[in-house]
Amino acid sequence: MADIDKQALRERQKHIRNFSIVAHIDHGKSTLADRILELTDTIAKRDMQAQVLDDMPLERERGITIKLNAVELHYTAKNGETYIFHLIDTPGHVDFSYEVSRSLAACEGALLLVDAAQGVEAQTLANVYLALDDDLEIVPIINKVDLPSAQPEVVKEEIEEMIGLDASDAILTSAKTGLGVPEVLERIVSDIPAPSGDLDAPLKALIFDSVYDAYRGVVLAVRIEDGIVQVGDTIELMSNQKRYEVTEVGVMSPKAVQKDYLMVGDVGYITAAIKTIQDTRVGDTVTLADNPADKPLDGFRQITPMVYSGLFPVDNAKFNDLREALEKLQLNDAALEFEPETSQALGFGFRVGFLGLLHMDVVQERLERDFDLDLIMTAPSVDYQVDKTDGTTITIDNPAELPDSSEVKEIREPYVKASIMVPNDYVGPVMEIAQRKRGEFVTMDYLDKYRVNVIYNLPLSEIIYDFFDQLKSSTKGYASLDYEVTGYRASDLVKMDILLNGDPVDALSTIVHKDFAYDRGHNIVAKLKETIPRQQFEVPIQAAIGTKIIARSTVKAYRKNVLAKCYGGDITRKRKLLEKQKAGKKRMKAVGSVEVPQEAFMSILKMNEDDSRGK
Numbered sequence: 001m002a003d004i005d006k007q008a009l010r011e012r013q014k015h016i017r018n019f020s021i022v023a024h025i026d027h028g029k030s031t032l033a034d035r036i037l038e039l040t041d042t043i044a045k046r047d048m049q050a051q052v053l054d055d056m057p058l059e060r061e062r063g064i065t066i067k068l069n070a071v072e073l074h075y076t077a078k079n080g081e082t083y084i085f086h087l088i089d090t091p092g093h094v095d096f097s098y099e100v101s102r103s104l105a106a107c108e109g110a111l112l113l114v115d116a117a118q119g120v121e122a123q124t125l126a127n128v129y130l131a132l133d134d135d136l137e138i139v140p141i142i143n144k145v146d147l148p149s150a151q152p153e154v155v156k157e158e159i160e161e162m163i164g165l166d167a168s169d170a171i172l173t174s175a176k177t178g179l180g181v182p183e184v185l186e187r188i189v190s191d192i193p194a195p196s197g198d199l200d201a202p203l204k205a206l207i208f209d210s211v212y213d214a215y216r217g218v219v220l221a222v223r224i225e226d227g228i229v230q231v232g233d234t235i236e237l238m239s240n241q242k243r244y245e246v247t248e249v250g251v252m253s254p255k256a257v258q259k260d261y262l263m264v265g266d267v268g269y270i271t272a273a274i275k276t277i278q279d280t281r282v283g284d285t286v287t288l289a290d291n292p293a294d295k296p297l298d299g300f301r302q303i304t305p306m307v308y309s310g311l312f313p314v315d316n317a318k319f320n321d322l323r324e325a326l327e328k329l330q331l332n333d334a335a336l337e338f339e340p341e342t343s344q345a346l347g348f349g350f351r352v353g354f355l356g357l358l359h360m361d362v363v364q365e366r367l368e369r370d371f372d373l374d375l376i377m378t379a380p381s382v383d384y385q386v387d388k389t390d391g392t393t394i395t396i397d398n399p400a401e402l403p404d405s406s407e408v409k410e411i412r413e414p415y416v417k418a419s420i421m422v423p424n425d426y427v428g429p430v431m432e433i434a435q436r437k438r439g440e441f442v443t444m445d446y447l448d449k450y451r452v453n454v455i456y457n458l459p460l461s462e463i464i465y466d467f468f469d470q471l472k473s474s475t476k477g478y479a480s481l482d483y484e485v486t487g488y489r490a491s492d493l494v495k496m497d498i499l500l501n502g503d504p505v506d507a508l509s510t511i512v513h514k515d516f517a518y519d520r521g522h523n524i525v526a527k528l529k530e531t532i533p534r535q536q537f538e539v540p541i542q543a544a545i546g547t548k549i550i551a552r553s554t555v556k557a558y559r560k561n562v563l564a565k566c567y568g569g570d571i572t573r574k575r576k577l578l579e580k581q582k583a584g585k586k587r588m589k590a591v592g593s594v595e596v597p598q599e600a601f602m603s604i605l606k607m608n609e610d611d612s613r614g615k
């Protein structure tokens, strides 16, 4: 380190600003980021393809950012000095709230961007609360002031009332025309503090993201909290003590630019021939093997799957393709877990663990779109601990595996501590939903005049169904939800089987609370009746607990043969009809003698409020 001028580095540290943009979808985050990149000459106008920060096509479509990204920009301020900005992007959904919290932990400030016509919306609040928790300096910006429907003054009041933030000096911008953006840059310099870490302390770097690269291995996105790291150093990941030699360090600007070192306050990347992303957990601390930090950074949480679902190829011959596709996705997704599963009804497939329902949707969509697989996915489940009468305890994440009730002594399900933050007008509806979902009220804190944090203990299985949707719809979208598994509790749970044509279909089994079994049984049977098309014969649908049938319905047989109409007639029409039928069957799976469409396996998720209410 002798050749490094420490005084110059300390001077440099004072000129670093690390921030992210907190905004609701569509309020203009990517457009503003683009303007900032343009104004700082990070990217020439003519090179601007689409927006740079979201580089996955799926993200554009879903309107969320799944993988994190950080760019370094250089800005010469009006005071004549040049500053180093690191703009860190954050994903925007409850499944990824831990990743968001780690990205925000890498920043000293956040730009709060609110659409001048739409005002403050739910997801904005969730992330603003995370930012406030991390003590970030927040710079309010009201965007899209060029719109005729813009009401910046009203939005200012909203920011003050709903977030409790002084918005009198909010910057008015149009990311579209560029109006106000120069002021944003100046305010980043003046309002957001420089990073405060210690250059001379042992290395402490926060991993806030990681991606797999076929040539370089895992690329760690890091924020250096203390010290310095250079090529050739041996780093240690503090959660698992794994050691690696650093092969490259650098920053994204927006393409990767190699550097000699990363120092305190820097946000950049490290590569060290790390083979699996599973070793590099977000929130972990990187230190130096020969001069380690005495303790890791706060806030590390080992993230594990919470929701499990069976994934089966419609065409059984595609099993190996599905395995390869999952392996590829896993390279870049530390939270994805899977193992082979066999279902009597659906054949060979995989039991896959996800962070939550959105994560599940994203994985399913990638498999279908990027890997061209047709899949049947079973209803999501949590994992259960089962004490058997023979004294053993097993963990199951698949309802079909629950032993016969005569062998079961106790079933425990995961419980979460859920924090629901809402403007105080909505506390009533929130409590009503939580209560209905077997919630146990813990406490309620007024965060300030306008915001309440309501805390409930809730069974995770109730959350993964439609809790979030219900919460959103009954609070006009303003509620934010964060949850953490706190442990397992014994509950009065039973397995509900579904029989089609008299045969139980393992992939449709669910575990339900006894009080809800009857209603859910009726509901699922009704939903199945709607989704299963008529066949050549009558199909009875039954819901059963053990040998007891609790609900039943019947899909009637076809009245007419589709082809009957074209009897002796036009052969092209006949072929067209057959082709149409074939396409419709694409996502059907023959279960015994019954053709079952994909939606049927998700019927349990389609409960409406009243159906899931215990009577």
Ligand SMILES: Nc1nc2c(ncn2[C@@H]2O[C@H](COP(=O)(O)OP(=O)(O)OP(=O)(O)O)[C@@H](O)[C@H]2O)c(=O)[nH]1
Binding pocket: 023, 024, 025, 026, 027, 028, 029, 030, 031, 032, 054, 062, 063, 064, 065, 143, 144, 145, 146, 147, 173, 174, 175, 176, 177
């Ligand atoms: N009129 C007007 N439109 C804007 C402005 N800023 C962004 N937009 C438009 O608003 C839409 C959403 O902008 P984005 O920048 O993609 O929003 P985002 O917040 O990044 O959205 P996601 O990437 O989907 O999260 C786009 O059609 C933009 O062109 C603005 O200042 N004025």
